[in-house]
Amino acid sequence: MKDSNYTKVFTGNFIIVQRLVSELEAENINAIIKDESESGRLAGFGSSIQGQQDLFVNKEEAVAALKIIEGVTAELDA
Structure with missing residues (x-):
């Protein structure tokens, strides 16, 4: 996603x-x-192994999104 308004979070x-x-x-x-x-x-190049997913948000919303992500992941780790 080069030259995009989105960033991976x-x-x-x-x-x-x-x-x-x-x-x-x-x-x-x-x-x-x-x-x-x-x-x-x-x-048509399928595999039975489920991969990882990347989550992207608009660059302008990245800071707010990261706060939410940190809260959820901290809750899941607890």
Whole structure:
């Protein structure tokens, strides 16, 4: 995503990324999920191994998004 207004703020498994997207949407922050393994599967190069997903947000919302992500990940680690 070069030359983009989006920046990567998190990489993790499907479940955690979905939780983060839900929390971000609750604060009106739109996130984009990039999943290389799912893209490959849809193109016919599938694998049975679930990969990591990257979470991107608008650069202007990155600071707020990172605070939410830190809170959620701290809660999950506890």
